[in-house]
Each structure stands twice: as structure tokens, then as C-alpha cells.
Amino acid sequence: xxxxxxxxxxxxPLFMFVMVxxxxxxxxxxLLGFVPQAGLLVxxxxxxxxxxxxxxxxxxxxxxxxDLFSYGPFGVSAAILVLVVVIATYLQEVVVTExxxxxxxxxxxxxxxxxxxxxxxxxxxxxETVFVVGDDLLxxxxxxxxxxxxxxxxxxxxxxxxxxxxVEL
Amino acid sequence: xxPTEQRVHWRTVITLLLIAGGLFILDARGxxxxxxxxxxGPWEGILxxxxxxxxxxxxxxxxxxxxxEAQIQIDxxxxxxxxLERENELLQELRGENELLRNLYAQALERPDIERVLANVxxxxxxxxxxxxxxxxxxxxxxxxxxxxxxxxxxxxxxxxTTSNMSQVILVTDNTSSIPGRLAxxxxxxxxxxxxxGGVMVMEWIDLDATVTVGEVVAxxxxxxxxxxxxxxxRFPSDLLLGRVxxxxxxxxxxxxxxxxxxxADINNLEIVFVLTNAPVVxxxxxxxxxx
Numbered sequence: 001x002x003x004x005x006x007x008x009x010x011x012x013p014l015f016m017f018v019m020v021x022x023x024x025x026x027x028x029x030x031l032l033g034f035v036p037q038a039g040l041l042v043x044x045x046x047x048x049x050x051x052x053x054x055x056x057x058x059x060x061x062x063x064x065x066x067d068l069f070s071y072g073p074f075g076v077s078a079a080i081l082v083l084v085v086v087i088a089t090y091l092q093e094v095v096v097t098e099x100x101x102x103x104x105x106x107x108x109x110x111x112x113x114x115x116x117x118x119x120x121x122x123x124x125x126x127x128e129t130v131f132v133v134g135d136d137l138l139x140x141x142x143x144x145x146x147x148x149x150x151x152x153x154x155x156x157x158x159x160x161x162x163x164x165x166x167v168e169l
Numbered sequence: 170x171x172p173t174e175q176r177v178h179w180r181t182v183i184t185l186l187l188i189a190g191g192l193f194i195l196d197a198r199g200x201x202x203x204x205x206x207x208x209x210g211p212w213e214g215i216l217x218x219x220x221x222x223x224x225x226x227x228x229x230x231x232x233x234x235x236x237x238e239a240q241i242q243i244d245x246x247x248x249x250x251x252x253l254e255r256e257n258e259l260l261q262e263l264r265g266e267n268e269l270l271r272n273l274y275a276q277a278l279e280r281p282d283i284e285r286v287l288a289n290v291x292x293x294x295x296x297x298x299x300x301x302x303x304x305x306x307x308x309x310x311x312x313x314x315x316x317x318x319x320x321x322x323x324x325x326x327x328x329x330x331t332t333s334n335m336s337q338v339i340l341v342t343d344n345t346s347s348i349p350g351r352l353a354x355x356x357x358x359x360x361x362x363x364x365x366x367g368g369v370m371v372m373e374w375i376d377l378d379a380t381v382t383v384g385e386v387v388a389x390x391x392x393x394x395x396x397x398x399x400x401x402x403x404r405f406p407s408d409l410l411l412g413r414v415x416x417x418x419x420x421x422x423x424x425x426x427x428x429x430x431x432x433x434a435d436i437n438n439l440e441i442v443f444v445l446t447n448a449p450v451v452x453x454x455x456x457x458x459x460x461x
Binding site: 003019020021022023024025027028029035037039052053056057059060063064065066067068069070071072073074075076077078079082083086114115118119122127128129130132 | 178181182185186188189190191192193194195196197201205208209212215216219220223224226227291292293294295296297298299301303329330337339344345364365
């Protein structure tokens with residue numbers, strides 16, 4: 001049985017907002033020459049906060065939003081982001097939940113996996129995509145590793161406000 | 170914080186992956202074209218509005234070159250009346266737009282045989298590896314898949330997908346882009362590919378006997394045919410400016426030489442573009458018939 005989470009009511013409008021920003025705002029302000037992948041950062045952050053399954057849902061919705069404004073094949077971003085967020089979140093749960101360094105490290109790993117999968121899937125589907133390597137790759141890894149922190153802590157605040165957790169004394 | 174012992178319901182993950190795969194298959198079969206067109210349609214207005222507002226903010230932020238200059242500018246601006254400030258901003262915006270339109274008009278005058286439709290760029294591709302833009306005109310304005318798109322400087326790309334009021338344009342720098350080109354001086358022909366990253370293109374299959382020089386202009390050759398990815402049929406008229414040669418890659422061990430091309434169009438700062446709606450192309454279908 002598939003579990004449906006209340007947070008998806010937040011995810012749908014949020015990702016539409018994020019994708020409008022990704023398509024029409026962020027390209028005007030590239031950081032270190034790159035436009036950060038806001039959908040990846042948001043979905044990953046939520047996954048790290050709420051666990052594998054919610055992360056999978058958020059990755060799926062983020063991917064659909066990306067595919068809506070991209071000329072790439074529809075559904076591919078959704079599949080890749082589900083995998084990326086699930087693996088990163090699962091790694092966090094298996095290793096240790098830590099809020100200060102781990103999100104950055106996982107964001108870098110997830111970014112590497114995301115770009116590689118995107119290029120690989122593009123190639124498989126005949127789109128002649130390129131693999132990001134060298135300085136470009138290091139820059140985008142550093143950028144996402146840094147930018148996930150404000151995204152993560154903002155979503156942490158939203159999560160705590162919307163779903164406060166009880167503490168047993 | 171997630172309890173580490175919580176079981177993961179992998180069924181959800183697998184189901185989502187299967188749904189994504191199903192969507193991909195439906196899209197590949199063309200079954201999603203109509204519903205996606207309906208979903209994408211209403212976003213045109215939102216993207217256009219956000220893009221226009223962001224453009225104003227970006228231009229305002231790019232103005233001051235240093236903190237000192239910015240402070241002086243702020244002091245001057247503070248002495249002005251609010252109404253004059255607004256008027257000044259409006260005039261500056263109009264002047265920039267006017268200059269852009271004059272360049273586009275001059276471009277159009279060079280080829281009066283080609284009909285052009287003006288379009289605003291309202292968004293850019295949201296994926297990390299594809300290079301495309303969204304423009305604010307679609308089939309209602311006579312725009313169809315395959316039409317070439319240019320700006321005041323040169324060729325920008327080709328219409329890939331349309332809705333009634335919006336179109337997606339694959340840029341010449343995208344990997345999928347593949348355009349028959351001709352060097353202006355040596356008259357050698359080749360295929361100009363996008364490289365995706367770095368914003369440059371590569372012209373391949375140039376005859377080894379041709380003398381290619383750095384700075385040489387590259388334009389479309391006007392030959393038709395399908396692109397390497399099989400996504401679009403090339404419909405570029407001849408002599409549309411593609412860019413300039415910045416590096417020649419030549420090896421006597423190879424049968425052909427290649428050249429790195431800097432696009433003439435300002436790909437990263439596109440605001441207004443032309444869609445060429447009646448671009449004449451060389452009909453190569455007669456050869457396809459003969460092959461059969």
C-alpha cells in the first residue's frame with residue numbers, strides 16, 4: 001500500500017513556486033557561473049528531515065515540476081530525483097542523523113549522482129547530454145553543498161511549525 | 170528527527186519509479202502531448218510576469234559597479250522626487266528595449282524575404298543538462314515546431330515544442346542542436362553542434378583542405394536534413410549568422426578538421442527574439458525518395 005503524506009499538500013504549490021523561480025528568476029543570478037538546482041535541494045532537504053518515503057514523494061514531485069518546463073523526456077527527472085533522494089536519505093538513516101555537516105556532504109554526493117544519472121539517462125535516450133566534469137563539477141558540488149544549509153534549515157523551521165513533535169519527559 | 174529503526178516501505182519508492190517510467194513511455198508515444206499542453210498553457214502569464222520583474226531587478230543590481238559609486242548614486246537619487254525616479258526608470262527601460270528592437274529591426278532589414286514574429290523570453294530550461302528557453306508566443310501566433318529563432322546578433326535556436334501561447338526553443342548550444350554551417354571566407358561546409366556546457370559550439374566535418382582561420386564568421390548553409398538526435402528536421406535558411414571561429418582543431422592524421430565556434434547570439438542574456446516563420450530551405454526530400 002502506498003502511504004500518502006499530508007506534507008504533499010505543501011509540496012505541490014512549493015515545487016510550482018520553486019520551478020517558476022528556477023525558470024524565470026535564478027537564471028538572472030548565476031552563482032559561480034551556475035544556476036543551482038533548487039528542486040534537488042528542496043526535495044533532498046525534506047527527505048533528510050522526514051525520511052525515505054516522504055523524500056521519495058518530494059523527489060517525485062520535484063522531478064515532475066522540472067520536467068514540466070524542460071524539453072527533456074517527461075518522467076525522467078522524476079525517476080532520477082526519487083532515486084537520488086531515497087539513496088541520500090537512506091544513507092543518512094543507516095549512518096547517523098546529523099544536521100550540520102552531513103546535509104552538505106549528502107548534497108554533494110546527491111548532486112554528483114543527479115548530474116551523472118541525468119547525463120547517462122540522456123545518452124541512453126538519445127539526447128547526447130554531456131557529463132559535467134573537472135572544475136565545473138567541483139564548483140557545482142561546492143555550490144550545492146553550501147546552498148543546502150539555508151534550504152535545509154528553512155524547511156526545518158517550516159516542518160517544526162506545521163508538525164510540532166511531542167517530547168516525552 | 171527520523172527514528173533510525175523505522176522500516177522503509179520500499180513499495181512506495183518502487184511504485185513512484187514505475188509511475189515515472191509509465192509517464193516517460195506515455196510521453197515517448199506522444200500520449201502526454203495534449204494533457205501537458207493544457208497544464209503548461211496557464212503558466213505562460215506567470216513566467217512572463219516573473220521574468221519581466223526579475224529582469225528589472227537584475228538590471229538595477231547590475232548598475233552600480235562599486236560600493237562607492239553606488240553610494241553616490243543613492244545620494245543623488247535620494248534628492249530626486251519619487252515621481253521623477255519612476256519616470257527615469259521607465260525611460261531607461263524603454264531606451265534599452267528600444268535599442269534592442271532597433272538592432273532586431275536592422276537584422277530584419279538585411280533579410281526582408283524572411284517573415285519574423287517578435288517574442289519575449291520568459292523562462293529557461295529547468296533541467297541541469299538541457300539548454301532551452303520558453304518564449305511567449307505559440308500556435309495562436311502562427312508558431313510551429315521547427316521554426317528557426319534568432320536575436321539581433323545571430324541564430325538562437327529552433328522551436329521544439331509549442332502550446333497555444335508559449336513555445337520551447339532548443340538553443341544552438343544544446344547538445345541536441347546540429348546545424349549545417351558554412352565558413353564565410355573559405356566557403357567550407359560542416360555541421361555545427363552545441364556542446365551544452367561552456368556556451369560554445371563545435372563545427373565538425375570541415376574539409377581538411379580548407380584553410381580555416383580564427384575569427385572567421387560561420388553562417389548557416391541552408392541545407393536541410395535531420396539533426397543527430399532525430400528530434401527535429403533542420404529548417405534553417407542560408408546565411409543566418411551562427412558565430413565566429415575561436416579555435417581550429419586540425420590533425421593530419423584525421424580526414425576532417427573541426428573548429429570551436431563562439432555563438433554570435435548572446436545566449437545567456439536573451440530577452441527578445443525573432444521567430445522566422447517562412448524561412449526558405451533547400452528541399453532535400455527528393456534524395457530521400459530516391460533512396461527508397
